[in-house]
Amino acid sequence: MKCVANVLVSFIVLLAPAAHAQSTSTATPRPTADEHIQNLIGSISEKRLQSIVAKLAAFGTRGTLSDTNSPTRGIGAARQWIFDELKRSSPKLQVSFDTYQIAPQGRIPHLVELRNVIALLPGRTDRRIYITGHYDSVNLGPGVSASLASAAPGARAPDLQHLEAIYANADAPGADDDASGIALTMEMARVFANSGINFDATLVFACWAGEEQGLIGSSVHAQKLAADKTIVEAMLSNDIVGGIRGGDGIVDAATVRVYSVGPDDSMSRSLARNTKCSAGVYLPSHRVRLMAREDRFGRGSDHSSFTTQGYPAIVFRESRENLARQHSADDKPDGVNAAYLAQNARVNAAVAASLALAPPAPKVTDDRGRPLIGRDPSGYDASLRWLASPGAVAYRVFWRDAWSSDWQHNEIVGNVNHFVLPDVSIDDFVFGVAAIGSDGHQSLISAYVSPERHMPPVKLAN
Numbered sequence: 001m002k003c004v005a006n007v008l009v010s011f012i013v014l015l016a017p018a019a020h021a022q023s024t025s026t027a028t029p030r031p032t033a034d035e036h037i038q039n040l041i042g043s044i045s046e047k048r049l050q051s052i053v054a055k056l057a058a059f060g061t062r063g064t065l066s067d068t069n070s071p072t073r074g075i076g077a078a079r080q081w082i083f084d085e086l087k088r089s090s091p092k093l094q095v096s097f098d099t100y101q102i103a104p105q106g107r108i109p110h111l112v113e114l115r116n117v118i119a120l121l122p123g124r125t126d127r128r129i130y131i132t133g134h135y136d137s138v139n140l141g142p143g144v145s146a147s148l149a150s151a152a153p154g155a156r157a158p159d160l161q162h163l164e165a166i167y168a169n170a171d172a173p174g175a176d177d178d179a180s181g182i183a184l185t186m187e188m189a190r191v192f193a194n195s196g197i198n199f200d201a202t203l204v205f206a207c208w209a210g211e212e213q214g215l216i217g218s219s220v221h222a223q224k225l226a227a228d229k230t231i232v233e234a235m236l237s238n239d240i241v242g243g244i245r246g247g248d249g250i251v252d253a254a255t256v257r258v259y260s261v262g263p264d265d266s267m268s269r270s271l272a273r274n275t276k277c278s279a280g281v282y283l284p285s286h287r288v289r290l291m292a293r294e295d296r297f298g299r300g301s302d303h304s305s306f307t308t309q310g311y312p313a314i315v316f317r318e319s320r321e322n323l324a325r326q327h328s329a330d331d332k333p334d335g336v337n338a339a340y341l342a343q344n345a346r347v348n349a350a351v352a353a354s355l356a357l358a359p360p361a362p363k364v365t366d367d368r369g370r371p372l373i374g375r376d377p378s379g380y381d382a383s384l385r386w387l388a389s390p391g392a393v394a395y396r397v398f399w400r401d402a403w404s405s406d407w408q409h410n411e412i413v414g415n416v417n418h419f420v421l422p423d424v425s426i427d428d429f430v431f432g433v434a435a436i437g438s439d440g441h442q443s444l445i446s447a448y449v450s451p452e453r454h455m456p457p458v459k460l461a462n
């Protein structure tokens with residue numbers, strides 16, 4: 001079916017107020033792009049992305065255990081530059097160091113101070129949308145990533161990141177991994193803050209530390225968000241998003257991969273589908289390839305810190321990686337294609353701006369997490385309930401065959417919180433609902449997910 005998620009909805013006829021549960025409108029949705037978002041996307045600068053990657057690589061290393069005192073080399077100089085540059089981008093950005101003292105553990109041999117660099121663009125509400133990358137880099141020695149990648153599946157390799165002496169201050173330009181993601185994040189901060197758009201959601205542009213040591217900076221940040229009960233609608237991780245030529249020589253500058261953790265109707269998967277749809281509307285020349293898995297084999301990134309805390313998150317990955325360059329002194333700016341990186345930035349902008357202008361996704365579960373779905377009134381109908389989403393003027397109900405991965409049917413209903421599809425079995429279809437705001441922007445789709453069954457162990461008589 002045509003992509004209907006997260007595009008501007010024009011109402012051709014007025015939505016009928018819901019007089020009863022089955023009231024629906026005959027409005028025909030017409031997906032169009034929002035010119036404000038188009039302008040925002042148009043202001044992304046390829047040149048600026050390129051110069052940020054070059055600047056970050058020029059710090060020599062941004063290793064987590066590297067020098068913090070030099071003004072020109074090491075992680076201390078790099079994070080201060082990111083901080084200053086974000087501040088310079090716009091007075092609307094609230095820029096801060098998000099600082100933690102990390103005890104020795106795993107790949108952290110001694111107490112280390114980690115600083116995420118955060119730029120916050122306040123919206124009308126506190127709910128947050130994150131655009132992120134990681135600014136730390138690592139050098140495990142030439143070709144190490146490639147040899148680990150070509151090792152037999154399941155082969156156990158020593159964890160080279162324990163060998164502090166080898167890599168703490170060795171050259172680790174980390175141009176693609178992940179100055180590309182940081183350049184994207186910093187450029188997003190600049191164009192969103194200068195867009196003149198009054199967003200409903202608060203945008204957070206986060207440059208994570210300690211990713212290479214085990215997602216540490218993003219983990220401690222997400223833990224704090226969850227403890228503070230902060231609402232995060234979406235988190236976009238950009239990690240290795242600038243290269244077009246794989247180590248096998250194959251070139252792809254026209255697609256990007258998006259990984260998201262299941263189950264199939266998790267909010268992370270909903271965010272992934274939404275991303276593909278937004279890209280289709282605003283950037284049809286760049287194809288989003290959805291991957292129904294958390295990440296590549298044996299690899300990870302900061303999105304997992306957020307999904308662990310129950311927040312929707314995805315990671316962008318270039319389509320063709322050069323594994324021989326990663327985590328070595330060869331990860332240099334010549335491996336980053338600014339035009340391609342700009343396309344990936346535009347996809348980020350399209351999805352984040354659309355969601356930040358839409359109402360929050362409707363809640364489709366009760367206080368105990370049970371889905372608000374039933375078979376009433378006949379016992380053979382699909383009866384869907386949801387909680388009102390602030391700012392919504394209408395809702396859109398989606399359904400699809402239970403063995404299909406893409407939504408097949410949808411209907412815009414009025415400003416109601418209950419909708420019945422007569423004679424449609426809730427056991428044969430997956431259902432979801434999205435909120436639509438007054439300017440036509442649509443939220444993520446919340447799906448009705450069957451809770452896991454917990455089977456108590458059977459006791460045997462002795």
Ligand SMILES: [Zn+2]
Nearest residue numbers: 177178239240
């Ligand atoms: Zn990375």
